[in-house]
Amino acid sequence: MILERMAAAGEVVKLVGSWGSPFVVRVGIALHLKGVGYELLQEEFGKKSEILLKSNPVYKKMPVLIHNGKPICESMIIVEYVDEVWASAGPSILPADPYERAIARFWAAYIDDKLPSAVPILIGALEGSKEQAIEQIFTTVQLLEDAFTKCCKGKSFFGGETIGYIDIAFGSWLGGLKAVEKMVGIKFIDGEKLPLLVGWAERFCSNDAVVNIMPQVDMLIEFSKVFQKKN
Amino acid sequence: MVSGGEVKLFGMWASPAVRRVEWALKLKGIKYEYVEEDISNKSGALVQYNPINKQVPVLLHNGKPIVESLVILEYIDEVWKHHPILPKDPYERAMARFWAAYSEDKCRDAVRRVFFAEGGERAKAIECLEETLRALDGELEGKEFFGGENIGFSDLVLGWMAFWLGVSEEVASFEVLDPKKFPWFTSWIDNFLQVPAIKENLPPRDKTVAFFHGYRRLHLAAPNC
Numbered sequence: 001m002i003l004e005r006m007a008a009a010g011e012v013v014k015l016v017g018s019w020g021s022p023f024v025v026r027v028g029i030a031l032h033l034k035g036v037g038y039e040l041l042q043e044e045f046g047k048k049s050e051i052l053l054k055s056n057p058v059y060k061k062m063p064v065l066i067h068n069g070k071p072i073c074e075s076m077i078i079v080e081y082v083d084e085v086w087a088s089a090g091p092s093i094l095p096a097d098p099y100e101r102a103i104a105r106f107w108a109a110y111i112d113d114k115l116p117s118a119v120p121i122l123i124g125a126l127e128g129s130k131e132q133a134i135e136q137i138f139t140t141v142q143l144l145e146d147a148f149t150k151c152c153k154g155k156s157f158f159g160g161e162t163i164g165y166i167d168i169a170f171g172s173w174l175g176g177l178k179a180v181e182k183m184v185g186i187k188f189i190d191g192e193k194l195p196l197l198v199g200w201a202e203r204f205c206s207n208d209a210v211v212n213i214m215p216q217v218d219m220l221i222e223f224s225k226v227f228q229k230k231n
Numbered sequence: 232m233v234s235g236g237e238v239k240l241f242g243m244w245a246s247p248a249v250r251r252v253e254w255a256l257k258l259k260g261i262k263y264e265y266v267e268e269d270i271s272n273k274s275g276a277l278v279q280y281n282p283i284n285k286q287v288p289v290l291l292h293n294g295k296p297i298v299e300s301l302v303i304l305e306y307i308d309e310v311w312k313h314h315p316i317l318p319k320d321p322y323e324r325a326m327a328r329f330w331a332a333y334s335e336d337k338c339r340d341a342v343r344r345v346f347f348a349e350g351g352e353r354a355k356a357i358e359c360l361e362e363t364l365r366a367l368d369g370e371l372e373g374k375e376f377f378g379g380e381n382i383g384f385s386d387l388v389l390g391w392m393a394f395w396l397g398v399s400e401e402v403a404s405f406e407v408l409d410p411k412k413f414p415w416f417t418s419w420i421d422n423f424l425q426v427p428a429i430k431e432n433l434p435p436r437d438k439t440v441a442f443f444h445g446y447r448r449l450h451l452a453a454p455n456c
Binding site: 077078080081084106109143 | 283298303305306310321324
């Protein structure tokens with residue numbers, strides 16, 4: 001479950017979202033990495049709260065970060081905002097070098113192109129071909145294994161010794177991927193094919209900034225039953 | 232002209248994503264070599280530099296490839312810091328990025344749907360597109376550009392609408408750019424197209440219209456491609 005913390009004096013930080021959403025998890029991880037206290041405004045499934053509709057009138061979607069009354073939307077945009085506002089608190093989420101930042105942004109965009117359109121199909125939350133979704137996930141994780149091999153072999157995370165932008169973009173999906181693995185009986189993060197990612201996933205999920213935020217697999221599987229009932 | 236190493240841009244003349252990178256380069260006065268790609272017969276270089284998506288634009292800076300137009304814009308802004316595209320304030324940067332994402336996630340799809348819609352689907356598709364124009368119009372209220380007094384990141388990313396939406400209207404015979412419905416957005420189009428770096432860097436209108444006529448015909452003949 002998402003761990004809230006006391007905000008620093010003068011700062012009001014609220015996170016509008018739901019514990020199960022990888023997009024919300026991303027923001028939670030970024031806030032924890034920077035030691036920023038916040039209040040979670042838990043959205044009820046199937047309903048959109050007044051505060052969500054008011055703070056994100058364009059998309060009406062979570063997460064929304066409300067910092068001293070100002071709303072920021074879109075998970076990776078929020079992560080970058082957190083990195084910039086609390087730059088001196090905690091390690092940098094994005095690398096300093098412009099080229100490495102471009103690589104990080106590329107992978108975050110790639111992940112957002114491939115996983116949100118595939119994982120929910122396997123949970124039953126989105127219509128689509130299960131075979132295609134499975135293939136798409138396999139292709140994505142293999143490319144990320146290759147990327148890790150090229151850029152980060154020997155290091156703990158895509159971001160180096162600390163969790164970075166790509167780690168957050170991808171790692172936030174690990175709960176959902178593990179749930180889907182159990183539900184469809186397929187191993188996506190397979191130790192034989194993806195030895196580096198297996199180690200990375202363990203380190204990521206056990207990291208202080210992640211361990212209390214990553215939704216538990218059994219809870220996600222239980223939650224996903226609501227989609228199966230509909231179908 | 233500003234140097235700062237060797238800069239090459241792989242592009243395609245009709246592509247809005249490529250133009251937005253060129254606009255950024257021109258605004259900052261960065262010298263670059265342009266390489267026109269034949270999309271139907273992609274070069275070895277393009278596939279080498281962008282093996283995952285195999286798409287233009289690709290920016291090559293001192294031999295290192297950067298891909299995805301929004302990623303390229305941020306890279307350009309970070310390497311060549313004069314004439315900044317993104318604002319300094321983190322909240323304003325987040326807002327600029329938000330509207331850029333809106334362009335790619337909502338607006339492009341909305342225009343595409345109208346462009347290819349036939350018969351009964353068209354009215355609904357136009358409604359969706361008008362919804363996006365309403366959102367953009369609202370955001371522009373009281374402003375000359377999305378970036379305020381000068382063009383910025385969101386303007387460059389949304390800039391395709393200032394030209395290619397008009398082209399789409401002509402090719403697919405529809406009309407959404409109504410100054411009465413979207414006064415701020417239609418003014419913004421005029422303002423945007425007057426900026427020299429933009430005005431001097433647009434594809435020829437007739438050629439673009441002809442190109443997209445062909446593109447539309449091809450897609451409607453084989454919709455699953």
